[in-house]
Amino acid sequence: MSHPHPELSLPAPLKDGGVRVVxxxxxxxxGRNMAVIEHKGQLLVIDCGVLFPDDHHPGIDLILPDFSSIQDRLDDIQAIVLTHGHEDHIGAVPYLLKLKPDIPLVGSQLTLALIEAKLKEHRIKPYTLTVREGARETLGVFDCEFVAVNHSIPDALAVFVxxxxGTLLHTGDxxxxxxxxxxxxxxLRAFARLGEEGVDLFLTDSTNAEVPGFTTPEKDIAPAIDRVFRHxxxxxxxxxxSSHVHRVQQVLDAAEKSGRKVAMVGRSMVRNMGIAADLGYLHVPDNILVDFKKLGDLPDHKVTLICTGSQGEPMAALSRMANRDHQIEVGEGDTVLMASSLIPGNENAVYRVINGLMRLGADVVxxxxxxxxxxxxxxAGELLYCYNIVKPRNVMPVHGEWRHLRANADLALATGVHPKGVVVVEDGVVVDLVDGKVRVAGAVPCGYVYVDGSSVGEADEALLKDRQILRDEGFISVIVVMDSSSGKIVAGPEITARGFVEDDVIFDDVMxxxxxxxxxxxxxGVSDTYQLEQVMxxxxxxxxxxKIRRRPMIIPVVIEA
Amino acid sequence: MSHPHPELSLPAPLKDGGVRVVxxxxxxxxGRNMAVIEHKGQLLVIDCGVLFPDDHHPGIDLILPDFSSIQDRLDDIQAIVLTHGHEDHIGAVPYLLKLKPDIPLVGSQLTLALIEAKLKEHRIKPYTLTVREGARETLGVFDCEFVAVNHSIPDALAVFVxxxxGTLLHTGDxxxxxxxxxxxxxxLRAFARLGEEGVDLFLTDSTNAEVPGFTTPEKDIAPAIDRVFRHxxxxxxxxxxSSHVHRVQQVLDAAEKSGRKVAMVGRSMVRNMGIAADLGYLHVPDNILVDFKKLGDLPDHKVTLICTGSQGEPMAALSRMANRDHQIEVGEGDTVLMASSLIPGNENAVYRVINGLMRLGADVVxxxxxxxxxxxxxxAGELLYCYNIVKPRNVMPVHGEWRHLRANADLALATGVHPKGVVVVEDGVVVDLVDGKVRVAGAVPCGYVYVDGSSVGEADEALLKDRQILRDEGFISVIVVMDSSSGKIVAGPEITARGFVEDDVIFDDVMxxxxxxxxxxxxxGVSDTYQLEQVMxxxxxxxxxxKIRRRPMIIPVVIEA
Structure with missing residues (x-):
């Protein structure tokens, strides 16, 4: 089994006839899921998503995959196959298409509708090829067959290449x-058939590989939703x-049963559910939807709102309701149903929202x-089924932190995949499949690419480090004016500080x-600006x-006048 | 049942003979647990802990209870009763004693030993009164009886006042x-006896009130620890x-059984376990401890390390091992056992450590x-037992976020406590017990008091807001020098930015x-500094x-020369 090799160098060119995966x-x-498959000089991209920043990336809007290793080979890309419409699989497509807008996008109807809506905001009209499960498409040297998979968004696909x-089966999520x-x-019948044909490399979703047993069916949450609507x-x-069509479907069904109307709140919710309804993935009962603005006309017990903000996002409707900063004034007797996961890292934000809503008197389920x-x-239980049905020659766990990839690899090993055939690698590590065998061939650069306001790829670790210092310690700026002819200081020092202490009087001590x-x-005789700044x-x-036991950023400035 | 009243005003003086709790x-x-009980003009403090800051408090070291409402009444305080030795119950004692060093501390042997060690660092020698379960002490007008309770640190006490x-029973944690x-x-026999005598107000730990059922016995984790030591x-x-004496005891026992030596790592671990061993709370098998520096003399399979850092604290031993920044080089075949909770908000940090250790080849349990x-x-199950055994007249849930307090209140109600007798209130809300009945009497100021470097209580929300802006957006400082006699600008504008973009060339555009x-x-004719700064x-x-779609902090400075 392969481990990360921090000292890996750029790989040698791929052997003739081999298949390369990175x-x-x-x-x-x-997040930022993206795989690139290479064969005979051509490339196939599977997914192109974004990663949402955490506390290590202050101020960053999005994190993209690192395109640098394919930047000079954009003409070799035959297509971008999108397995499903979640942001962590499609969110970076606009940034790749900005480099070359005519790379075709291949995906299911709903997936393409969602990415097209997103691309419209970026003013990009993509070339698309809609596929269904069972479809087989030749994309350059890649013969792709699409397989239905079930996920938390409709119309998800696995792809067999x-x-x-050699052959690869990528499960998507x-x-x-x-x-x-x-x-x-x-x-699974298709998985079995493809397994019979032979899967040389199986790329499998690792997200829940640490979780023992089986994921509960979506249907099993209906009783809890019904209970909310009854009481x-x-x-x-x-x-x-805002992409969970089936979850929203369950809420619509419960609302219909209980004779309530429904209003959707939040731009992405309104947009995505509109698309899903138009394409027939969401079945909206007749006359159930009402405009958010007309809710005032209905008695409270006839009202359902479906909104975003389940992760405690401060600008979303739910957080604003909890902060009494929204048209909807939550109060005694209202029920809030958070029908969503709690993504690690969001706990504080989510609990803040829950506490806020409860404090206002709401029941929070x-x-x-x-x-x-x-x-x-x-x-884990489902993954075991998969491995036993597909019986792959080689396995490369995808989609997850190291702990998830490791757990997934252990499952593959437990079903009898040969240790040499299990590659646990991280972003950028190049895996070659030659004569049915996998090996790590090297690595390409694969850093975090930050979207920071309107800049893409400019923010770097030094900038983030600066932000972390500013966040924890603030800064002190010290300015003096030097007469450039005499080399004498003619004004200042003037001290300004922010995020440090509020009361400037403490600087009387250092002045x-x-x-x-x-x-x-x-x-x-020191008159060199840099040297004077060092003194300051x-x-x-x-x-x-x-004196203060802190380490704020110190910004000395010598201005020559 | 009482809800928070943001418009509460300062309470009227307490009625003669009443008891006031805030x-x-x-x-x-x-965190920062602290209750003040008032009767006949005297005060009794129960616990005085710190709250650890989260992402809403950048750069803050600790958060203290707000002493302002008792600042003028320090002479009225008869004692500080400490229920147990955790930081969130004793951590703020040094800050209160700095205001008046001779307030007696009352607590169990271990609790006092831990706070004394902490006070030593602050160069305070406190007045102490050691009590045991069953002890009864008259502290001014407060007749206190101490009751053994079981917690994740030995020697914890509840206190019956x-x-x-009227009477109050405070469970502590x-x-x-x-x-x-x-x-x-x-x-529980004491709880039953005190219940028979009559508990007018029951203050109960809410931390796990949302968790259904019963907390698993500490002993039940022994098999998992043994499995680690066997394999x-x-x-x-x-x-x-570093305060979990029983957890460390279990590790010591497992190490002894398997013939391994143990080294303690981390200042607080070494200190606390030294105290616990000296006082007989920790039983250290003969010759099992080795000095950390002598570990090199032992074969790896004879080595156990017990260290801090279970919450992913970046400076603790474990994080540094995960980052390869520690003498102990974790590698293939090593096993890391994180025998601790995962406190909400620490998920990202903890998973970073787990991923780092696994990437180095360690097994992480x-x-x-x-x-x-x-x-x-x-x-919840245990709390129900408590309510049914004590049968209190009134209940005030303590120790928790709003959601915890609410859940605890619901348990009290379910056991038949009268709704008028259940007070769900937040910090600073004043609850009066008069003639066996509770009512909200008002509120006193109770903001977060921040320890920020060497400053206490100076950092405020505006400062934290500045830090958040600096963290997310950075700043741009713009300086010009104005000739004070002519009112003309003689140098600048000079622009400096940090945490914004790295490349100053973009400012060529705005210059x-x-x-x-x-x-x-x-x-x-504008020569007013403030007005010019506004223009800038x-x-x-x-x-x-x-242009950049960001909102960095803008700091204009006009220097007069």
Whole structure:
């Protein structure tokens, strides 16, 4: 089994007839999923998603896969296959298409509708090829067959890639709900058939590989939702992911049964559910929808709201309701149903929202106190079924942090996959499949690419480090004006600080020291701006460390006048 | 049942003979637990802990209870009763004693030993009164009886306070392990006896009130620990809380059975376990301890390390091992056992550590994949027992966020406590007990008091808001030098930015606009520093919002020379 090799060098060119696989994201993190397959000089991209930043990436809007290793080979890309419409699988497509807008997008009807809506905002009209499960398409040297899989968004696909150098089966994100709401099962018969044909490399979703047993069917949360609708005295406010069509379907069904109307709140919720309804993935009961603005005309016990903000996002409707900063004034007797997961890292934000809503008198039903969420990913038990049905020659776990990839690899090993055939690798590590055998061939650069306001790829680790210092310590800026002809300081020092202390009076203490240090320096003939700035930095930095026990950023500025 | 009243005013003076209770921390958050009881002009403090900051408090070291409402009444405080030795119950004692060092501390032997060690660092020698379970002490008008309770630290106590105006039973933090490692049970016989006598107000630990059922006994994790010791091939590295004497005891016992030596790592671990061993709470098998520095002399399969860092604290030993920044080089075959909870908000940090250790080849056994942790707090089932045994007249849930307090209140109600007798209130809300009845009498100020470097209580919300802006957006500082006699700008504008973009070249774009705006202003006779700074702020702020789509802090400075 392969481990990460920090010292890996760029790989040698791929052997004739071999197949090369490299993930430019999604291996080592949950998000920015992207795999690139190479054969005979051509490339096939599978997914192109974004990663949402955490506390290590202050101020960052999005994190993209690192395209640098394919930047010079955009003409070789035959297509981008999109397995499903979640942001962590399609969100970076606009950034790749900005480099070359005519790369065809291949995916199911719903997936393409969602990415097209997103691309419209970026003013890109893509070339698309709609496929269904069972379809087979030749994309350059890649002969792709699409297989239905079940996930927390409809119309998800796995893709089987036949090349003259071997076959790959990529599951995308999936689970194996045996009683799915839309009846669309993960097609294990197809998995079995492809397994019989021979799967040289199986790329499998690792997200839930650590979770023992089986993921509960989506249908099993219906009783908890029904209970909410039976007992709620006033309004029901449901928060869930804006792509979770089946979850929204269950809420619509419950609302219909109880004679309530429904209003959708939040731009992405309105947009995505509009698309899903138009394409027939969401069945909206007649006359159930009302405009958010007309809710005032209805009695409270006839109202259901479906909104975003289930992860405690501060600008989303639900957080604003909890902060009494929204038109909807939540109060005694209202019920809030958070029908969603709690993504690690969001706990504080989510609990803040729950506490806020409860403090206003609402009943809050959530994952922690009712069965109102099931995962969209296959647990360990399901993955074992997969391995036993497919019987792959080689396995490369995808989609997850290291702990998830490791757990998934252990499952593959437990079903009898040969240890040499299991590659646990991270983003950028190049895996070659030659003559049915896999090996790590090297690595390509694969850093985090930050979207920061309107800049893409400019923010770097030094910038983030600066933000972390500013966040924890603030800064002190020290300015003096130097007469450039005499080399004398003619004004200042002037000190400004933010995020440090509020009361500037404390600087009275360092001011004489600073003036003295500058006098000493200039009287010794120092007139070099950089050297004077160093004197200022040392004097103020030393003082603040000793006296205030902090390490704010010190910004000395010498202006020549 | 009482809800928070944001418009509550200062309470009227307490009625003669009444008892007043106000929490200055711990109600609405998990931490900084502190209750103040008043009777006949005297005060009794129960616990005085710290709250650990989260992402809403960047750069803050600790958060203290708000002492402002008792600041003028320090002479009235008869004693500080400490229920147990956890930081969230004793951590703020040094800050209160700095205001008046001779307030007596009352607590069990271990609790006092831990706070004395902490006070020594602050150079405070406190007045102490050591009590045991069953002891009864008259502290001014407060007649206090102490009751053994079981928690995740030994020697924890509940306190029953008799006054001429009524009785209160405060549980402290507790659970009801029926097979505790040290045989010291939560004394339900005492609870029953005090209940018979009459408990007018029952203050109960809410931390686990949302958790259904019963907290698993500490003993039940022994098999999982033993399994680690049986199967580990090389070193075993255990991370747990540095106050969890029983957890460490279990590790010591397992190490002894398997013939391994043990080294303690981390200042607080070494200190606390030294105290616990000296006082007989920790039984250290003969010759099992080795100095950390001598580990090299032992073969790997004879080594156990017990260290801090179970919450992913970046400076603790475990994080540094995961980052290859520690003398201990974790590698293939090592086993890391994280025998601890995962405190909400720490998920990202903890998973980073787990991923890092696994990437180095270690096996990581943690709460997520083995039964290696149990909680220290009573679950809903245990709380029901308590309510039914004590049969209190009134209940005030303590220790928890709003959702915990609410859940605890619901349990009290379910056992038949009258709704008028259940007060769910937050920090600062004043509850009066008069003639056996409780009512909300008002509220006192009770904000977060921040320890920020060497400053206490100076950092405020505006400062934290500044830090958040600096973290997310960075800043741009714009400096010009104005000749004070002519009112003309003689140098600058000079622009410095941090945490914004790395490449200053982008400011070439705004520079002409800025110069123009300043020229326009000065030629119109504007020479007021503040007005010129506003011009600079507007020009740069407008530009950066439109062009870069960000909102960094803009710091304009006009220096007069």
């Amino acid at each position: 993930a430019l994201g999604g291996l080592g993190e949950v 036949r090349t003259s150098g 999936f689970k194996m709900d045996q009683l799915p709401l839309d009846g669309r099962l993960t097609d 709620a005295k006033r309004r029901i406010i449901v928060a869930c992911f 959530h994952k922690g106190n009712a069965k109102v969420h099931v995962s969209g990913h296959a647990s 004489p020291k600073l003036t003295q240090a500058l006098d000493d320096a200039t009287s010794q 930095r040392r004097t103020v930095g030393g003082w603040v460390g000793r | 929490a200055l921390g711990g109600l609405g958050e998990v 008799r006054t001429s105006g 507790f659970k009801m392990d029926q097979l505790p490692l040290d045989g010291r049970l939560t004394d 580990a091939k090389r070193r075993i590295i255990v991370a747990c809380f 943690h709460k997520g994949n083995a039964k290696v942790h149990v909680s220290g707090h009573a679950s 002409p606009k800025l110069t123009q705006a300043l020229d326009d202003a000065t030629s119109q 702020r507007r020009t740069v702020g407008g530009w950066v919002g439109r």
